Amino acid sequence: MGVAARIAQRPRRVAVCARLGRAFARRARQIAGAMPVPVTAAAASNRIEVVAAVIFNERGEFLLAQRPAGKVYAGYWEFPGGKIEAGEAAACALARELREELGIEVITAYPWLTRDFDYSHAAVRLRFFRVLKWSGELRAREQQQFLWQSVRAITVAPLLPANGPILRALELPPSYGITCAGVLGREVFMPRLERSLANGLKLIQLREKQLTDAARRELAAEIVALAHRAGARVMINGAPDLVAQVNADGVHLSASQLMAARHRPDCAWCGASCHDATELAHARALGIDFVVLGPVSATPSHAGAKLLGWRQFARLIRDFPLPVYALGGMRAEHMEQAWSCGAHGVAMVRGAWGL
Numbered sequence: 001m002g003v004a005a006r007i008a009q010r011p012r013r014v015a016v017c018a019r020l021g022r023a024f025a026r027r028a029r030q031i032a033g034a035m036p037v038p039v040t041a042a043a044a045s046n047r048i049e050v051v052a053a054v055i056f057n058e059r060g061e062f063l064l065a066q067r068p069a070g071k072v073y074a075g076y077w078e079f080p081g082g083k084i085e086a087g088e089a090a091a092c093a094l095a096r097e098l099r100e101e102l103g104i105e106v107i108t109a110y111p112w113l114t115r116d117f118d119y120s121h122a123a124v125r126l127r128f129f130r131v132l133k134w135s136g137e138l139r140a141r142e143q144q145q146f147l148w149q150s151v152r153a154i155t156v157a158p159l160l161p162a163n164g165p166i167l168r169a170l171e172l173p174p175s176y177g178i179t180c181a182g183v184l185g186r187e188v189f190m191p192r193l194e195r196s197l198a199n200g201l202k203l204i205q206l207r208e209k210q211l212t213d214a215a216r217r218e219l220a221a222e223i224v225a226l227a228h229r230a231g232a233r234v235m236i237n238g239a240p241d242l243v244a245q246v247n248a249d250g251v252h253l254s255a256s257q258l259m260a261a262r263h264r265p266d267c268a269w270c271g272a273s274c275h276d277a278t279e280l281a282h283a284r285a286l287g288i289d290f291v292v293l294g295p296v297s298a299t300p301s302h303a304g305a306k307l308l309g310w311r312q313f314a315r316l317i318r319d320f321p322l323p324v325y326a327l328g329g330m331r332a333e334h335m336e337q338a339w340s341c342g343a344h345g346v347a348m349v350r351g352a353w354g355l
Helices: 016-032 090-102 161-169 186-198 213-229 240-246 255-260 277-286 309-317 332-340
Strands: 048-055 062-066 081-083 105-118 123-135 146-149 175-178 203-206 233-237 250-253 269-274 290-293 324-327 345-348
Touching: 048 062, 048 090, 081 090, 090 105, 090 123, 105 161, 123 161, 186 213, 203 213, 213 233, 213 240, 233 240, 233 269, 240 250, 250 255, 255 269, 255 277, 269 277, 277 290, 277 309, 290 309, 324 332, 332 345
Parallel strands: 048 123, 175 203, 175 345, 203 233, 233 250, 250 269, 269 290, 290 324, 324 345
Antiparallel strands: 048 081, 062 146, 105 123
């Protein structure tokens, strides 16, 4: 939430960990089946455990802070946060650091990406949270500067090197729509596509494996044109050559294509479908931009498939460095549940088109 909206609100005198824990830890127990795990001295191969916050305001901007004089990388810009103390849960460290550093109280925060980075002075493990709701007035308690930024218009420099992948991940929207024109029929699907684009859908995967190559190419060109006019991106499922032919934004690999790949396809964006830890690890090794993981719940398109369920989904992506979309029976109302498990968002077939 923005600074102006917070000035008139008095911070409540509530213990920081308890304040965040009632919302966040309860979701973790219900969905992931466990509380956030406290950090121990032996964790993460002796990497320094750090929590970092992507704090959003009502305009969708996020906060960057400048490291104060006297610290390593003084003058560099970063996401606010700090070191997790021994025995401290990451969610509690998040709340404590933001209170100490910025004078705000976390109300709603979700675990997101975990990334390792080796600086010259230290090897760190960065545990990122997305902070969607907070209270209090922003104050520079460490005499640091802070500014609201947009991912497509970064105005500050230099940035800490570890933040590059995070800024790229922030370009991805929370909803990923997967086309089903071959099932519905083109004359039924296209108006639904236009309606979803008008309602804010910004990422689409053209699947349509049942179509002939010519029909798929024609449909892809039409969808790309509509999407680009609406400021949305289009991924082509399984066909890197078609990406350039229709001016799409990237390729989405099937799980079998992913496992057969030895390097990342040469596209601006690359996604991949995953079903287990082995496929997730290979996507990570290739430097894939994002993955879809499922099926979480039952879906008509994959009747009889083995389901992950939310608990296994959360376990598979714990400490994962790439954005993950939950797939399988997803609709917009599952978004918060997916976020609570550490997902970037949800991937939908029927749910994306109002079916």
